[in-house]
Amino acid sequence: MVAQMKAVATREKAVVKWKGEAITISFHDVKSLICPYASDQETAIFLRTCQSLQLNPFASEIYLIKYGERDKAAMVIAIDAYLKASETNDNFNGFEAGIVLRDSGGKLELREGSLLLPDEAEKLVGGYARVYRKDREKPFYMSVNKAECVRYTKEGNLTQFWAKDKQPMMLRKTALKRALVEAFPSLFTGTMSNVEAEYEVIPEEVKGAVPKPRGETPEGELPPAYERNGEAYWKLWWARQKEKGLTEDDVHSMLGIASLKTDWIEQGQTLEEAEKIINDFLEKAKAKPKTEKPKAKRATPAKATPVPVIEEPAEDLFPPDEVTPEPAETPPQPKRDPETIRTINDLYKACHEDWGMQPKDVLRELGVSSQSDLSDTPANCYRQIAVVRQ
Numbered sequence: 055m056v057a058q059m060k061a062v063a064t065r066e067k068a069v070v071k072w073k074g075e076a077i078t079i080s081f082h083d084v085k086s087l088i089c090p091y092a093s094d095q096e097t098a099i100f101l102r103t104c105q106s107l108q109l110n111p112f113a114s115e116i117y118l119i120k121y122g123e124r125d126k127a128a129m130v131i132a133i134d135a136y137l138k139a140s141e142t143n144d145n146f147n148g149f150e151a152g153i154v155l156r157d158s159g160g161k162l163e164l165r166e167g168s169l170l171l172p173d174e175a176e177k178l179v180g181g182y183a184r185v186y187r188k189d190r191e192k193p194f195y196m197s198v199n200k201a202e203c204v205r206y207t208k209e210g211n212l213t214q215f216w217a218k219d220k221q222p223m224m225l226r227k228t229a230l231k232r233a234l235v236e237a238f239p240s241l242f243t244g245t246m247s248n249v250e251a252e253y254e255v256i257p258e259e260v261k262g263a264v265p266k267p268r269g270e271t272p273e274g275e276l277p278p279a280y281e282r283n284g285e286a287y288w289k290l291w292w293a294r295q296k297e298k299g300l301t302e303d304d305v306h307s308m309l310g311i312a313s314l315k316t317d318w319i320e321q322g323q324t325l326e327e328a329e330k331i332i333n334d335f336l337e338k339a340k341a342k343p344k345t346e347k348p349k350a351k352r353a354t355p356a357k358a359t360p361v362p363v364i365e366e367p368a369e370d371l372f373p374p375d376e377v378t379p380e381p382a383e384t385p386p387q388p389k390r391d392p393e394t395i396r397t398i399n400d401l402y403k404a405c406h407e408d409w410g411m412q413p414k415d416v417l418r419e420l421g422v423s424s425q426s427d428l429s430d431t432p433a434n435c436y437r438q439i440a441v442v443r444q
Contacts, residue, residue, distance in 0.1 A: 066098045068105035077110055084111075087290045089118040089127065096120070096127040103129060107139040107241070112294065133227050136234050136242070143238055144188075151183035151230040153222045154197060168222035175218060181225030183233035196233035203228050286315075291325050298336065308332050310413070392433040392440070398425055401432040409443050 068079045084097045088111055092100065100118045103109070109116040115135040120127040131139070140146045152166040155177040164182050180200050184193040203225060205213045216224060235242045295305055309328055311317035318328060390408060395401050405411040411419070419439050422428055428435065 064094070066101045068101040070104055070108045070110050072110045072113060077112070079104055079111060084118065087293055089120050091120040091123050091125070092118055092127050093123075100127075100129060107131075107135070108142060109135050109139065131242070133231055136231055139241060140185075140234055140238060143241060145190075146238075147186040147188045149183060149185045149230065149233065151226050151233070152181065153178060153225055154180035154182055168226045170222045178221060178225070181222075181227075181229035183226070183230040185230075185233040185237040187237055194233050194237040196229050196236060198225060198229045198232065200225060286319055286325055291329075294329070295332070298332075300332070305332065308335055390436075392436045395432045395436045398428070398432055401435055404436055405439060409439075411439075 064081045066081050070077050070079070079101060081097055081101065084092060084100055089097070089100075096118070100116075104111060104116060107116070109131065111117065115132050115138070117130040118127055119130055137149075150166055152164060153168055153170065155163040155165060155170075155174060156179045157163070157177060162179075170178055178200060180198050181203075182195070182197040184195050186193045200221065203216075204221065205216045207213055212218070292302075300308075305314065305328075306312060309318060309331060314328070319325070390404060395404050402413045402416055405416045416435075416439065417423065417425065419442065420428065420435055430438070
C-alpha cells in the first residue's frame with residue numbers, strides 16, 4: 055500500500071502558464087532541483103499549490119524551503135505572486151493599501167501608498183490594507199504594527215531590508231499579504247510571503263551547511279535560484295539550460311567566455327546574472343525575423359553580443375550571418391568617435407560593426423594574446439586598429 059501511494063505521488067506534476075507558454079514542473083524537478091529534502095507528500099502538495107495558483111517556481115514566484123529531512127517544509131510565495139493568484143479568483147475585486155501615521159496628539163492617518171516625507175519618519179507606526187470581494191458587502195481590512203513587523207540582526211541593528219527608508223514599503227506589503235490571506239483563506243492555506251518569511255538556522259548535521267540567522271528576507275531572493283548553501287548550484291543551472299535546448303558551447307558563446315566557473319563565477323558574477331543575459335538574448339533571437347540560408351549550410355546556434363568578461367576568446371562570438379564582409383579594396387572610413395569607446399566590450403562591438411572583426415581578431419590586431427595584456431585605453435586601441443583598417 056505504501057509503495058502504491060509513493061508511485062502515485064511520483065507521478066504528480068504541475069502545468070503553469072508562464073509568459074503565454076505552458077511550463078511543466080515534475081515530481082523529479084522538485085526533488086532534484088528545488089528541494090531535495092522534501093518528503094513525497096510535501097512535494098505533491100507543493101506541485102498542487104503551483105498548479106492551483108499558477109505559480110512558477112523557476113521564475114521565483116514560489117519556493118519550497120526545507121534544510122533537513124527532520125525539518126518541516128515551508129511554502130513561500132513572493133508578495134507580487136499573491137496578487138497574481140488572487141486575480142485567478144472570480145470574486146477578487148481589487149484592493150487598497152498604505153501606511154499608518156500617528157501625529158503628536160495621537161490621531162491616526164491612513165495614507166494610501168508608501169510615500170513618507172523625511173520629517174515624518176517618527177510618525178510611521180504601521181501599515182494597512184483593504185481587499186474587496188464581489189460576494190462580500192464589506193472589504194477585508196488588515197492593519198499591522200511597525201513594532202511587530204520590523205526585523206533586527208543579532209547585534210540589534212535593523213536588517214538591510216527593514217532600513218528606515220524601506221519601512222513604509224515593507225509595512226504596506228505585509229499588511230496587504232495578510233489581508234489577501236483573510237480574504238481568500240482557502241487559496242493561501244499553509245503559505246507565507248517573502249516579506250514575512252524568516253531564514254531558519256540550518257541543522258549542523260546537513261553536510262556543508264552554513265548557519266543563517268533568522269531574519270527578514272528580500273523580495274524575490276528566498277533562496278537565490280541557483281545557489282545552494284552559499285555555492286553555485288550547477289546541477290539546477292545546467293538542467294535549466296538543457297530545457298532551453300542549449301549546449302555548454304552555446305552558453306559559453308552567448309556569455310563570451312571559455313569557462314563559466316573561471317571566467318564568470320570567480321570574477322564575481324552570478325548564475326542569476328548569466329541566466330538573465332541568456333534569456334534576454336533568446337527573446338531577441340525569437341523576435342528576429344528568420345532569413346533563408348543556402349541549403350548547403352547548416353544552421354548555427356544563436357550567439358549573443360559578448361559581455362566585458364572575456365579573457366581569451368576561444369571562438370567567434372558574433373553570429374556568422376551578421377558578420378560584415380571585408381571589402382576587397384579601400385573600406386569606407388568608420389563614422390565613430392573613438393572617445394565613445396570606454397570599455398573592452400565597447401571595443402569588441404565597435405570593431406565588429408565597423409570591420410566585421412571577432413574579439414580574437416581584435417586581440418591579434420593589437421599584438422596581444424589575451425585581454426589582460428592590453429596596456430592602452432579602449433579608445434586608443436580602436437584608433438590603432440582604425441589606422442590599419444580604414
